[in-house]
Amino acid sequence: MDDTEFERFVAARSGQLYRSALLLTTSPHAAEDLLQTALTKAYVAWPRVRAADDPVAYVHGVLLKAFLSDRRRRSSTELAVAEPTDVPVPGVDPSERLALMAALRDLAPLDRAVVVLRFWEDHSVAETARQLGLSEAAVKNRCLRALRTLRGLLTDSFPTSPRSAR
Amino acid sequence: MSTDLDDLTPDDLADLDDLRDLMARALDDVDVPVGRMHDRAAVDGRRLRRRRSALVGVGGLATAAAVAVFAVPLTGGDTTARDDGYAGGHNRAADSVPFVAKPGYWDMPVAEIASRLTDLLPQRVSLTSYERTNTDHAPGESDVVIGYLTGTLSGRTGPGSVEVMLTQLSDQAQRDGAVSQGETWGDQDLSCPPELSSPDIEVRTCATRSDASGRVVERELEMVDHGVTYREVKIVARGGVVYAATANSTQRKWTAPPSASRNPLTLDQLARIATSPVWTSWAPSGS
Structure with missing residues (x-):
């Protein structure tokens, strides 16, 4: 098996995953980090992702878990601070x-x-x-x-x- | 969409569609860096899989007992990105310089490891089976097991387990090894377990050897955990680590019952296997 399958998945699904990540994190940078985490986990566990009944839902679930666990990890040690929420698009x-x-x-x-x-x-x-x-x-x-x-x-x-x- | 409509007021109901519309409009023009996402996921994923492969051995046999006792040194540090099943410590220090996979003896296919191991086994001990196929490979990875062997030995006293693991050390890990107390090489810990208070776990032997600069480059360890004897030899050599371990249990989990009265290999026999130049002298073709 080559990398093409995963590459196709990322190309087809990153947009929707990123938008969910952006709504969850409310920050473009945090959303990118969250999506990166989810995609890396998907890559590592690709045989399981492929074997899932709904691979897209599987990765959405990974993204959600990563968000929630990250929030739990941060909540005890970090204070929320304002951060830039967007980069203007012409x-x-x-x-x-x-x-x-x-x-x-x-x-x-x-x-x-x-x-x-x-x-x-x-x-x-x-x-x-x-x-x-x-x-x-x-x-x-x-x-x-x-x-x-x-x-x-x-x-x-x-x-x-x-x-x-x- | 199924919804809890009974609980919503008219204003709430109006909000539902408004909110969906607002989300759609607000995110419609969001730019997603797809290429960068894929490339980083592939690079990070391969690095994590290598780390996991390295830790299969660490968590497999001899160190299974040790991990239970000094899990903090072995698995300390960041524990993110691990709830999907891949295990092991994530050393932030080792990540300050990206891991770059290089060809080396750690790329030895499992059949080659099996062949060399068979040649090194003492009389009346034989390798009866080993895992030949990587059923959990990532995209782009071969399904051939590379760099480690996990199998079963038969000996005079009964069957037992064996593992051989060949791991590349990152450049950062090699530098860490030089600046630490000399016992830690990235994820590879060559220190001896602390004094134990558990009546079920006993460290019978732990001996280390250092190089001329004082860095620990070899550790021999024998532990008994719930009646199973684990023996392990770990050696830093030529930019990597050779790890060999054996146990008198064929089950790869803690507190498994012994499958034989004695371990199929003595610690000396295992050390002779681990220190053999047959591991580090191998190189992948074309390298």
């Missing part, structure tokens, strides 16, 4: 992304993971609960709390959003 208004990242950053990491799994990756409550090791009730509670927090934050800081336009 011709693109970054204000929506900046506002979204700022709002997500205000959520607890686990609540953020619930939001990403439920509303970005479109997982069911049951699947989200399974992936995060939570009860379904806990997922629902965290989901509601996160949505209400985001609504308040995005209304205040994102006056042109569709939500605040209603």
Whole structure:
């Protein structure tokens, strides 16, 4: 077996994986590091990834675990500090992304993971609960709390959003 | 999408679609460095797999007991990137200079290791089986086992295990070996275990040999763990490490019962095998 298969996987799936990583970490640099960690693990365990029923879901799971374990490891030793959230892209208004990242950053990491799994990756409550090791009730509670927090934050800081336009 | 709709207020329901739309718009133009991602994953992955291969031996036989006792020196440091199954210490110091794989005797195919080991075994001891195929190889890696042998020996007193591991030392590890107390070479620890308090584990022998500059370049170790005798010889030589180990148990897990009353090889016999020049004199073709 050569490297082509893995290369194809990275080319086809990195975009979606990176976007999930960006929502989870809210930082381009941290997202790149997280994706790098997940892809390296996928590379090392490639036979298992290939043998999985859904290799893409497998690597998304690796990425999520890496995020959660990294947060646990950091939480006892690090204080959150402001960091640059984006690099301007010519011709693109970054204000929506900046506002979204700022709002997500205000959520607890686990609540953020619930939001990403439920509303970005479109997982069911049951699947989200399974992936995060939570009860379904806990997922629902965290989901509601996160949505209400985001609504308040995005209304205040994102006056042109569709939500605040209603 | 299945959702907990009963729990949501009208505002929450409106938020769901808004949030999805916002996420889609906000991330639509995100640029992903795909090429860099692939290249770094491949480089880091190969390095980690080499590290894991090296630690298969470390965790396999003789040091299985030692690991249980002085796991901190062996596996200290960063433990990230290990929850998918690959094990072993991640030495930050050894990572300050990227690991560069070089051709060397550590690239010896398992069949060659088996052949040379067979020639070195004492009379009435034979290699009865060994793992020939790497069933967990990474993309681009051969399924041929390279650089290590794990197998079963038959002896007069019954069957036992044997491992031979040939490992490349990184440039950084060689420099670390020169500046440390001389007992640590990157991931390779040649220090003796500390005094033990466990009644189930006994260090019977631990002897080290140093080179002219005072660096430890060889360690011979014999330990008894839950009735199984583990013997190990580890030698730093020619930019790599030769590791040989044997046990009077054919099961590769801690607290496994003995498969024979005695180990198939004495420590002296094992040392003669590990110090034989047949390992370090080999070179891959074309190198």
